[in-house]
Amino acid sequence: MRDLDAAFSALADPTRRAILARLALGEATVMELAEPFEMSQPAVSRHLKVLEGAGLISRRVEGTKRPCRLEPNAIEEIDRWLDRLRDALEKNFNRLDGVLAELEAKEGKEAQ
Amino acid sequence: MRDLDAAFSALADPTRRAILARLALGEATVMELAEPFEMSQPAVSRHLKVLEGAGLISRRVEGTKRPCRLEPNAIEEIDRWLDRLRDALEKNFNRLDGVLAELEAKEGKEAQ
């Protein structure tokens, strides 16, 4: 699961999350993506490289432009990891519930 | 949404994800968490500090030990963000579907 490193660390930056949010609305070129940020074009270019490296976006070539789009599958792996964590947590809580129930039962007996 | 920075960046480290996975199985002390890693205790201590800072875990005091536990609510905020991204994506795809359907209809007319 080495890719999760790249994915989570790509998501850790607010600029990159904003870029993803923008791309969720549809394709956009580097310039279009750079526009809302007070940041040089090279900086945005590198953010895009990070996102691409993490498999979160992809780019096509269209003349001199490189429109970016979200790579929907990427979110899946992240989800799977979070799901597993959630599941383990839930099972653990259920087990704890069991333990607590047991403890209460025991206390009940002792109280009598 | 400043906290997302901390949460995602905390999750970007494989050691910390492993720690979370371990904690999903139940509480553990710093030493217990450190044991499986080839890493000094201070290093693990700092990972825990990062996780705590991100609100992903919490610690209690129990004598000289500091048992850690997962903070289940933390995952929610992450989920919410991913959900919003997914939703926007889906809507965008639906819109694209609409556009494509329109194009096909147009082509159909022209073909006649």
Added chain:
DNA sequence: ACTTGACATAACACTTCGGTTATATAACAA
């Protein structure tokens, strides 16, 4: 009181990150 065990903190080195400006490349437009 002294030692030990569990942890935190400090000081340090090294690497990575995120920004900058300057420059290269490649397609389009005149």
Added chain:
DNA sequence: TTGTTATATAACCGAAGTGTTATGTCAAGT
């Protein structure tokens, strides 16, 4: 061909991250 537009890459810089060892703190055991 020459200029312009869209983007990438390089060189650089300061800040932040991740590890180390050494040391501090504080509760527990003897």
